[in-house]
Amino acid sequence: MILALLVTTLGFATLIFVQEAASPPLAYGAYYAGTLFVLYLGVRLLLPHSDVLLVPIVTLLTGLGLVMIFRLTYNVEGSQELALTQAVWILIGSGAMFLVVLFFRNYDRLFDYKYLLAIAAVFLIASTFTPLGYSVNGARLWVDLGPVNFQPSEFARIALVIFFAGYLAEKRDVMAATSRTFLGIQLPAIKYFGPVALVWAASLGLLVFEKDLGSSLLFFAVPLLMLYAATGRTAYVLLGGVLFSLGSFVAFLLFEHVQLRVQSWLDPWRDPDGTGFQILQSIFNIADGGLLGTGLGAGFAQTIPEVETDFVFSAIASELGLLGATAVLLAFLAFTYRGIKIALLAEDDASKLLAYGLTAMFAIQTLIIVGGVTKTIPLTGITLPFVSYGGSSVVGNFILTGLLLLVSERAGRREAEGLVYRDDPWGAP
């Protein structure tokens, strides 16, 4: 924990020293360090048996994000205050997480309201079509609520994971049992599968029409993986794969912006100053970093449009190099590992699936955006959890972490009380 705060402080010190930049008010830095430290202590106190690594990793990632956002925007006209805004969002996120930890210690009760949550999630996503919603960069993702603008899909996805976890835990036995086959593939009864498919389709459909490709991908993959985890039927994954190919193809034919994305991924050189500009600048910046990076503040990542949100990883790869970027990826992998471990240790199926769904969402989101900015897969606009600038995303991910901590607390307590003699969860099943 202290290590994570030290890394962040060092990053800021380097930046201020090198760029001769006006230091952001140190008081804010103290608030940031103080809040996360209090959060850490609070979690240790309230949930003494919970996972010890999650909060330090979150501290490291948000701190790195703050450093990068400050570095990328402190001298940009009109957005000098972005790092401060992000710091405020981190405080709000910490507060939200604290509330989650405080009030949802019996998180099982959430599963009782799973249908309500699913409906709420669909309505949340749909709310961008109300007059309150508005578009940024062609994607209609935002809702304007007077003083606060937010992206409802960042919260809806957590509600949906809770729904799927609760529903699948309840019905997994019947769903694993097959009643009929179609073209050699064994299909479950519509009766049980219906609600899953309905919620899934509704949220996906809405997102596609909002042109939020990144979230669509996420909303598609996470329930599919949860379904697989619950039933262990590869048929679902295969079916999902077929559906995905079909859906992608239809989307490609129907929507011009999907065609553009794919085109600028396959051949960005065709229009290097237009549609291919962003991805090419990203690649140039990543290549510019080399093994050790250009050093904080010495790169040209500001040439990438949207660098402080979707492309923050390119800036990290450019200025911290292959070593730094790999270290950041390892931090994400460590978070994923702890999340999966929490799922493994959890007692009941619903808790397992909840922890797993949240972790899978976190991991896939990271893979999608890092894959996108490195031109591994077509680019879809989505944030890098905890690092990218973006209030809704930061708060959403703090809530996600809070839920993971709650699940781990229960397993930890159970173990501490000696109720089970657990086998090594990584051993043979």
Place this chain on the structure above:
Amino acid sequence: MGGSVNAHLRRTFYLFAAGFAGLVMVLVYWQVYSREALANNPENGFQTQRSVSSPRGLILAGDGETVLAKSVKRPTPTGPVYDRVYPLGEPFANVVGYWSTRYGATGIEIGNNSDLSAIVGEPETLDDLINRATGGPQPGNNVILTLDPELQELAYQELSSSSTGRGAVVALNPKTGEILAMATAPSFDPNQVNENYPELANAPNAPLVDRAAQSLYPPGSIFKVITAAAALEAGVSPQQRFFDSGAYVLPGYTVENFEGKDYGEVTFTRALAYSINVVFAKIAVEIVGAEALTQMALNFGFGDPYDDFPLPVSGSSVNSLPPEQWTTGTLAQTAFGQGEAQTNAFEMAVVAGAVANDGKIMEPRIVREVRSPDGIILNKPTPSVRRQALPPATADTLNVMMQEVVIQGGFTEAQIPGMKVAGKTGTAESGNGPPHSWWITFAPADDPEIAMCVMIENGGRADRSAMPLAASLMKAYLEDGI
């Protein structure tokens, strides 16, 4: 029940881990494997951007103090930008070159760009490593030239005030190959390239062209030094007598002397001193032959583009045809440096240096050393022999014959009191206006410190144009010790 779910969870975790590992491989691909290709991509403006956002190294003259190029910081709204400034301007412009983000770069600025520019390759000193690790400013390394700043400046002034204002001077130390002066006129102000480039590029007197090394001119009689070397190698002795009737008739071509003179019976030494075309044509046709003459020119560095030299050098040439296809007329003309033979001051200074240095051509060098910003020597080439152009004994004989050029030729203006001076005149028909004026020289002839070639474009007779200019530079260098 829980066990089977756990197996699924574990399996998908491996999938995620594989995904992260895959992303690291992708990063390796971009950041290591295709890094250089992307950095050099024309759509990638980072190199130019970096070149103005970090200071380049200094370019210093041979005294290690005179600054020829430096980077000066200028604050802008998007961070500091470094402008390249050339305090001494025109006299050094052909060597130092310019560094422009719009019009590219020339001279040492591009020839030693990898030394001058910030961060290229691995860190070389501890400070460098620390600077890079912290992302601090990374100035390039300093390049120290071999040029004698006063000689270079004087050479440029003399060329500018010559009869045509067009010409070149190259002076070198024959024993080390270090270039002491490499001047051309007219020149340009490298500080104004961004503003004046189109005008400079189209100017009729071609100020951007380095006449010292990039242009080629007929050498005229200074080529007789090479013919004489070939003759000595073919067995002709300095005292051997030849008869000059004033004309040498060959099929389709008749050789005549400069200004139509005839000298009667002369020694070989005197034929060189008086620069008698008829005798040299006769020796070339009847004794030396086309192949031996061509070979001797190649020994002296004709046809060599000096690829290791940091500035571009146009290779001199003897003839477009291979020697076995020459007519006797071609051979006769080539013997006294007319016909198709072409060279420049750089090459002829190398020739003079080779004769002065017992036939050894030292590798011509214009960079003495490269130092890191904190003064640590990173590269200091040592003098090396490029080629033995002719045997030492032959070179010494030729050296004495060239001293006789100054004495018997009666060129008092070329003499330096108390010192033996060697030289050879050239007045080359240019086919366009008055002849080019050439003078190659070295001194002290018994222990040479400097070899020089002066060329004045359309300057007329050698002894009235190139020779006095060279003499004033030689005296300034040797007597006043500048």
